[in-house]
Amino acid sequence: MSPDLDLTVTKPGPHPLRNGLLELDRRLFAAVAARHWPGGDRLLPRLSRSADHGLLWCAVAAALAASRTPRARRAAVRGAASLGLASLVINTLGKRTVRRPRPLLDPVPLVRQLQRQPVTTSFPSGHAASAAAFATGVALESPGWGAAVAPLAGAVALSRVYTGVHFPSDVLAGAALGAGAALAVRGLVPTRAGSVPPARPRAAVPALEDGDGLVMVANIASGTSERIRALCDALPKAEIVECEPGDVQRELEEAAGRARVLGVCGGDGTVNAAARIAVRRGLALAVLPGGTLNHFAHDLGVEDVRDLCRALERGEGVRVDVGRFTTGSRRGIFLNTFSLGVYPELVRERERWAHRIGDWPAGVLAAARVLRADRHPLEAEVGGRRRPLWLLFAGNGTYHRMGLAPGRRLDLADGRLDVRVVHGGRRPALRLLSAAVAGPLTRSPAHAAVQAGRLRLSGIAPGTLLAYDGEITETEGDLTVEKLPEALTVYRPTSTPTHRQSR
Numbered sequence: 001m002s003p004d005l006d007l008t009v010t011k012p013g014p015h016p017l018r019n020g021l022l023e024l025d026r027r028l029f030a031a032v033a034a035r036h037w038p039g040g041d042r043l044l045p046r047l048s049r050s051a052d053h054g055l056l057w058c059a060v061a062a063a064l065a066a067s068r069t070p071r072a073r074r075a076a077v078r079g080a081a082s083l084g085l086a087s088l089v090i091n092t093l094g095k096r097t098v099r100r101p102r103p104l105l106d107p108v109p110l111v112r113q114l115q116r117q118p119v120t121t122s123f124p125s126g127h128a129a130s131a132a133a134f135a136t137g138v139a140l141e142s143p144g145w146g147a148a149v150a151p152l153a154g155a156v157a158l159s160r161v162y163t164g165v166h167f168p169s170d171v172l173a174g175a176a177l178g179a180g181a182a183l184a185v186r187g188l189v190p191t192r193a194g195s196v197p198p199a200r201p202r203a204a205v206p207a208l209e210d211g212d213g214l215v216m217v218a219n220i221a222s223g224t225s226e227r228i229r230a231l232c233d234a235l236p237k238a239e240i241v242e243c244e245p246g247d248v249q250r251e252l253e254e255a256a257g258r259a260r261v262l263g264v265c266g267g268d269g270t271v272n273a274a275a276r277i278a279v280r281r282g283l284a285l286a287v288l289p290g291g292t293l294n295h296f297a298h299d300l301g302v303e304d305v306r307d308l309c310r311a312l313e314r315g316e317g318v319r320v321d322v323g324r325f326t327t328g329s330r331r332g333i334f335l336n337t338f339s340l341g342v343y344p345e346l347v348r349e350r351e352r353w354a355h356r357i358g359d360w361p362a363g364v365l366a367a368a369r370v371l372r373a374d375r376h377p378l379e380a381e382v383g384g385r386r387r388p389l390w391l392l393f394a395g396n397g398t399y400h401r402m403g404l405a406p407g408r409r410l411d412l413a414d415g416r417l418d419v420r421v422v423h424g425g426r427r428p429a430l431r432l433l434s435a436a437v438a439g440p441l442t443r444s445p446a447h448a449a450v451q452a453g454r455l456r457l458s459g460i461a462p463g464t465l466l467a468y469d470g471e472i473t474e475t476e477g478d479l480t481v482e483k484l485p486e487a488l489t490v491y492r493p494t495s496t497p498t499h500r501q502s503r
Contacts, residue, residue, distance in 0.1 A: 028168045032161045033107040040162060041111045048159035049114065051127050056156070057083050057134040064138070064145060070289075070303045075141040078185060079149075082137030086129045086181035090174070098123040100170070108164030118165055125166045125174035128157040132178030140182060141191050201413055203489045205284045206260060207315030211235025213260030214286060214312065217251045217274065218242045222266040224290035230305040231265075231288065235312065238263070249273055256281050261312070261491070265290045268336055271297065272469040275322065275488055276333050284317055284489045296335045296469075299397075299409045301492050311491040318494075319486035320412040323396035325468065327460075328476025334396055334468040335488075338481055340457075341378045341391035341422070344465035348472050381459035382421075391422040394455060394481050415485045416451045423448070455481040 037044075050056045057079065064076035100123040105113055120126075135153035139146020157175055160166040166174075208214050214235065218224045220242050228240055239259075243251045248270055256262050256277050263286040264274035271287055271294075278285040288308050289297035300320070302308050311317065323334040353365055377388040395418035397409040457479040464475045 025167045025169045029103055029161060029164075030107050032168070033109075033164065037162075041109065044155065044159040044162045045112055045114060047155055048127065048163050048165075051131065051156045051159075054083055054087065054130050054134075056152075057130060060134070060149060060152070070298070071142045072145060074191075075138040075145045078141045078182075078189075078191070079134040079137040081189075082133040082178070082182035082185045083130050085185055086133035086178045087126065089177060089181060090124065090126045090129050100167075103164055103167055105164045112163050114163050114165060122166055123170045123173060124177060125157070125160050125170040127160050128166070128171040128174030129178035129181070131156040132175040133181045134178075136179045136182035137185060140186050201319050201486060202494070203284070203317040203319045205315050205317035205489060205491060208235070208261060208312045209237075211238030211309075211312060214238040214263050215255040215259035215261075216240050216263030216265060216286070216288065217248065217255050218264075218288075219245055219248050219266035219270045219290065221245045222270065222290040224265045224288075227265060227288060227290055227305055231309070234305055234309045245270075252277050256283060259283065261286055263288065268295055268469045269471045272333065272335055272471065275335055279322060279333065279484075279488055284491060286312060286491045299336075300412060300490060307493055308491060311493045314493070316494045317489055317491045318413070320488050320490055321396060321415060322484040322487040323394065323417065323468075323481065324484050325466070325479060325481045327466075327479045328462075330473065330476055332468055332473070333484070336396060336469050338394045338396075338466065338468045339392060340380070340460075340464065340466050340475075340479075341389055343391055343393070344467035344472055347467050347470060348465065351472075378464065379459065379461070380457045382455075382457055386459060387421075387423065389421060389423060391420070392457070393420040394418065395420075396483070398451060413486055415453060415483055417453065417455060417481060417483055418449070419452055419455060420449045453483050457481075 047056075061076040061080045064072045064079075067073075099121050102118065102122045105117075131153035135146060135149045138149050157171050160171050161168055206213065211231075211234075214237075216228075216231065216238055218228050218240065221244065224242075228242065231238065232240060239255075241251050241255060248266070252262070252264070252274050262274060262278050262281075262283045264271055265288040267290060270290075274287075275285060277283070286308060287297045287300065287302055288305065289303065297303070300318075302311070320335075323338060325332055325334065325338055349365075353361075357365070377390050378392070380387060380389055380392070382389075395409070397412050397414050398416055398418045400408060400410055460475050460477060460479055462475060462477050466473060466475055466479075
């Protein structure tokens with residue numbers, strides 16, 4: 001007879017490496033439970049509870065936004081967006097992937113234990129993910145604010161082990177996922193520091209010690225008082241002229257007659273008026289952003305008083321292009337954009353409502369009214385052909401879009417007009433939306449984008465509205481749009497504390 005066959009199936013034992021990691025996790029948890037930090041038994045449980053549902057980080061984001069500095073506001077928004085993505089990943093994938101029970105609370109002193117114990121799985125730590133996501137997001141936009149937030153984020157992560165609700169590996173995995181979420185948000189919407197325009201071509205500008213020789217004209221309607229006070233503290237020898245919008249042009253002309261460097265603080269329209277005078281008189285321009293929209297200053301790389309003061313005291317400047325339009329006897333310049341069609345009508349409608357309901361609500365209302373109105377497209381002759389147009393846009397420099405972020409210019413001296421045309425049709429809203437979503441140099445039956453140094457339009461009805469840098473005027477017939485390469489000299493720091501220009 002043949003011997004009996006042993007058909008018993010033996011299950012493989014736990015993997016030695018996995019066993020060792022789990023044992024190390026338990027030992028670290030026990031070591032933290034046995035450790036007593038001065039004040040930790042009272043502070044860390046409260047801190048842990050305050051971070052429930054991201055409430056702590058919402059409060060920090062609100063505090064950052066209240067600082068009224070552009071960098072702090074962007075840091076707050078990026079931190080909140082990173083936290084939102086991390087929470088989504090943790091709650092939809094992380095908690096459902098690994099079903100790990102919570103640690104036993106036997107070694108944790110009763111005074112540390114949370115009154116409400118979490119009932120979800122232990123791996124990974126959602127609190128650690130939220131803390132790391134918010135802190136990393138803030139740091140990517142503003143390293144200074146990131147350094148201030150990091151200790152708080154670290155304390156929240158530590159509190160999850162200290163109160164006995166997570167193993168150390170849960171916290172480490174959650175922190176890694178949170179940091180990854182912040183990096184993913186940066187991939188979708190790059191930080192401003194990652195897309196600063198090159199500091200070229202360099203221009204020889206005078207260094208103004210304590211602002212001596214600077215005459216700064218500020219439009220008080222742009223809400224510039226806080227920045228002007230900061231400028232006075234930083235540059236005590238600068239002359240500051242604050243005026244109403246109706247007096248800006250006159251004050252700029254007078255300031256240019258006695259200034260070594262002409263300065264301006266206000267929105268894009270105010271900066272446009274100062275640039276026109278600076279070009280005509282051959283003066284260097286110092287721009288301090290103020291108001292709601294500051295596209296030129298921000299694309300230039302000047303965001304606040306510190307940026308401008310650093311450039312003025314070091315004598316750092318660049319030359320930038322200027323756009324110019326001519327229609328009949330009327331001539332003007334633009335630093336940002338020029339447009340015909342529905343956009344000038346939208347701007348006029350927005351200005352009609354802005355003083356009543358605020359800028360942003362007025363913009364939404366204006367867009368709804370203009371796009372829903374029964375209207376006909378603009379008729380113009382372009383390149384020898386007469387065309388119906390809903391919109392013609394010309395940017396002073398090429399606008400780039402990275403990820404989901406709005407378009408920005410990375411080079412203010414590229415010698416090009418960024419021309420976008422939305423062709424006429426029955427549905428202007430749909431065509432305008434498709435053109436906005438499309439990237440540079442794209443073409444379709446609804447829209448086209450090209451780059452050129454000069455553009456001529458004929459057959460335009462006199463009185464047609466045109467917009468330039470947020471201002472509105474009327475055409476006098478045929479229209480020419482062209483570039484004035486490197487026509488304006490402006491102050492801007494060629495390096496900043498957080499990054500240096502490579503070009």
